[in-house]
Amino acid sequence: MPLFSETGSTTILEPLPFADWQQRPAWPAVSLANTDPVEDLAPHVGRLRLIVLSFPKFSDGRAYSQARLLRGRLGYTGELRATGGVLQDQLPFMLRCGFDSFESDQKGFGEALAKTRTLFSVVYQPAEDDRATASLLRLSRRNVHPAV
Amino acid sequence: MPDTHFYQPKHFYQYDDYDRALVGERVEQFRDQVRRRIAGELTEEQFKPLRLTNGLYLQLHAYMLRIAIPYGTLSSRQLRKLADISRKYDRGYGHFTTRQNLQLNWIKLQDAPDALAALADVDMHAIQTSGNCIRNVTADHYAGAAVDEIEDPRIWCEIVRQWSTLHPEFSFLPRKFKIAITGSPNDRAAVRVHDIGLRLWANEAGEVGFEVIVGGGLGRTPMIGKTLREFLPRDELLAYLEATLRVYNRYGRRDNLYKARIKILVHEIGAEKMREEVEAEYAAIKDGALKLPAETIEAIARQFAPPPLPHRPAVVAEVEGLKLEDRDFALWLKSNVAPHRMAGYRIVTASLKPAGAPPGDASAVQMEGVADIADAYSQGEIRVSHEQNLVLPHVAVEDLPAVWRALGRLGFAEANVGKITDIIACPGLDYCALANARSIPVAQRISNHFAELARQHDIGDLKIKISGCINACGHHHVGHIGILGVDKNGVELYQLSLGGDVDFGKTAIGAILGPAVTADKVVEAVDALVHTYLDARSDGERFVDTYRRIGAQPFKERVYAAV
Incomplete structure (x- = not known):
């Protein structure tokens, strides 16, 4: 399946399924089912270069939570790839949860990815893309103009 | 210009x-x-x-x-x-x-x-009003005007609205997710039958916080929510919600559409385990970016500051006179007008349930009429109640006769709020692809049968709620009389249940009375229920109180003798 990323750089490492990887935890690429416990990767995140998270159907959103935990809680900084039911209209959510590469056979996916960050100029909640929320921007605006 | x-x-x-x-x-x-x-x-x-x-x-x-x-x-x-x-x-x-x-x-x-x-x-949207995501957050329709209010719940609804809008992690949940918030001890937002219900209250130290109730809901498996947290400091609300939603997103069932709501997760793992999971997740994020700065809360709270209402007389001769002269006005004052936190004001409910009309419908002309009345008499503000009526939150006592007449011209002055014809009904088979049976025509027939206002007031407070299928959009489980439309081999039948309630501390799921009745017998059945109550009630007892006292049997006997 075609592979996309905003920067164009993706690893060619072959990810092992989680059960196999547990036998060989030195291997730097792993593929998780959306029911696998991401917490178990904690001691290894510094070494991992690719984690693949799965969307069995595009409507099954468990991997969004896995992604946020990997990025936000475990501090994983390597490639985080979405695979399975990956459609362009999920990209605004996926980018915010910390995914940075995508396997998708949807036509026009690459063009859509290039435009995703232009869709919304405002976000309301803190996530893994470190964008300043509307609430924070309002605070700093008030501190610049205390009368407002 | x-x-x-x-x-x-x-x-x-x-x-x-x-x-x-x-x-x-x-x-x-x-x-x-x-x-x-x-x-x-x-x-x-x-x-x-x-x-x-x-x-x-x-x-x-x-x-x-x-x-x-x-x-x-x-x-x-x-x-x-x-x-x-x-x-x-x-x-x-x-x-x-x-x-x-x-x-x-x-x-x-x-x-x-x-x-x-x-x-x-006009700064409105339809975002997340459907789909498996966090839905529009609901609140007490008397918020900001109620006498019994501890704090305006809308401040917190708005904070939750922003946090939940296009939430990147929670847009593909196992199932829909509904949050309701009340700021009064008299719960008018049905917080125990929501995925998450939040109740603001003041503890002994005078601090205001939330009771967090999780896993309530109606639908095909009605459940009363469990309290996960007795007292949550207000500034930690979003962290606690995010923790709860994360637990649900990860562990909620996705194998069966009908078992995918959070209430099933809470039921299956138990409230204790659910609390443990949520508290562990919450502990990991509570001091993070979701903690609400006091300035942010204050800035939003300021926008909900009550309107500066001028002093108006609390007792008005014209109102007292009209009350004696006009029976309909007197009844309307009793049922459609509620106390306001300021003495010279009242909260007025415009009934969208005139006799025989589809509950909750309003034409464009009626909507514009209500907007005009709100401009003239209620600070330009209107509320929608979960009982499918419109509310004018700030009406001066002096203006009540004028507001009554104006609403009357729109057909919205029926003195039936909280009465037997103030029926909640889902759209049913007339519109809905999920429905098994019609709801609106059943509501209309009951409404016509009991149209006489003096009789309605004699019957007193009685909530009838009608759903056209097991998804329970008409909240039949919590009706004093619940009516559920079912389909049996192509025939629309109606199942009756009694004793449901959403009042705080009394929240209950109604019990099914007996076999379902045919569409043409629903009115007779309801009539038999009402007569059983009228014969058995003692002083001041509402329908539901009598039912609780005497049990289902007398009602059952009379209904099945009548149909």
């Missing part, structure tokens, strides 16, 4: 540039999605969650647009715009729902983006 006719001082949250930008960008995103759907680039399966999270359902006959009315609060300008949109893109009327939304039933797909853009012009 500004259109001064539409200018009203506002006493609830007003959008700023950020809110407007986001809602506008969302409309443009959806416009492109509709274009791709019409061009065949998106399959219906792929398009479905996109249209649903923009409020667009595919119903029996057409698309339906469900418009969010956050915490049920509207300005007169917004209500006029809704009238306008219903005229331009629909058939000139709309249906107010039990979740404080407005539904338009005849929208065309290609018009939907323009209708949403028109909504955005």
Whole structure:
């Protein structure tokens, strides 16, 4: 399946399924089912270069939570790839949860990815893309103009 | 030149540039999605969650647009715009729902983006009014005006609205997720039958916080929510919600649509285990970016500051006189007018249930009429109640006769709020693709049968709630009399249940009375229930109190003798 990323750089490492990887935890690429416990990767995140998270159907959103935990809680900084039911209209959510590469056979996916960050100029909640929320921007605006 | 006719001082949250930008960008995103759907680039399966999270359902006959009315609060300008949109893109009327939304039933797909853009012009949207995501947050419809209020719950609804809007992690949940907030000990928001219910209360130290209730709900498996947290400090609300939603998103069932709500997760793992999971997740994030700075809370709270109401007399000779002269006015004062936190004011409910009318429907002309009345007599503000009525929150006692007459001209002055004809009904088989049976015609027949106002007032407080299928949009489980439409081999039958309640501390799921009755016998059955009550009641007892005292048997005998 075609592979996309905003920067164009993706690893060619072959990810092992989680059960196999547990036998060989030195291997730097792993593929998780959306029911696998991401917490178990904690001691290894510094070494991992690719984690693949799965969307069995595009409507099954468990991997969004896995992604946020990997990025936000475990501090994983390597490639985080979405695979399975990956459609362009999920990209605004996926980018915010910390995914940075995508396997998708949807036509026009690459063009859509290039435009995703232009869709919304405002976000309301803190996530893994470190964008300043509307609430924070309002605070700093008030501190610049205390009368407002 | 500004259109001064539409200018009203506002006493609830007003959008700023950020809110407007986001809602506008969302409309443009959806416009492109509709274009791709019409061009065949998106399959219906792929398009479905996109249209649903923009409020667009595919119903029996057409698309339906469900418009969010956050915490049920509207300005007169917004209500006029809704009238306008219903005229331009629909058939000139709309249906107010039990979740404080407005539904338009005849929208065309290609018009939907323009209708949403028109909504955005008055700072409204249809975001997340459907789909497996966090839905429009509901609140007490008397918020900001109620005598018994500890704190205006809409401050917290708005904070939750922003946090939940386009939440990147929680847009593909196992199932829909509904949050309700009340700021009064007398719960008017049914917080125990929501996925999450939040109740503001003051502890012994005088600090205000939330009781967090999780896993309530109606539908095919009705359940009363469990308290996960007795007292949550207010500034930690979003962290606690995020923790709860994360646990649900990870562990909620996805193998069976009917077992996917959070109530099933809570039921299966138990409230204790659920609390453990949520508290562990919460402990990990509570001191992070979701902690609400005092300044942020204050800035939003300021926008809900009560309107500066001038002093008006609490006792007015004209009102007292009219009360003696006109029986209908006297009854209306009793049922449709509630105390206000200020002595010279009242909260007025405009009944959208005139005898024989579909509950909750309003035409464009009626919507504009209510907007005019709100401008003249209620600070330009209107509320939508989960009982499908409209509320004028700040009416001076002096103005009650004028407001009564004006509402009367619109057909909205029926003195039946809380009475047997103030029926909640879902759209049913007349509109809905899920329904097994019709709801509206049943409501209309009951409403006609009990139309006489003096009789209704004699019967007293009695809540009838009707759903056309097991999904329970008409909340039949918590009706004093619940009526559920079922389909048996192509025949519409109606199952009766008694004793449901959403009052705080008394929340109960009604018990099924016996075999379902045919459509033409529903009125007789309800009539038999009412007569059983009238014969058995003792002084001051409501229908539901008598039922609790004497049990189902006397009701059962009389109903099945009658049908």
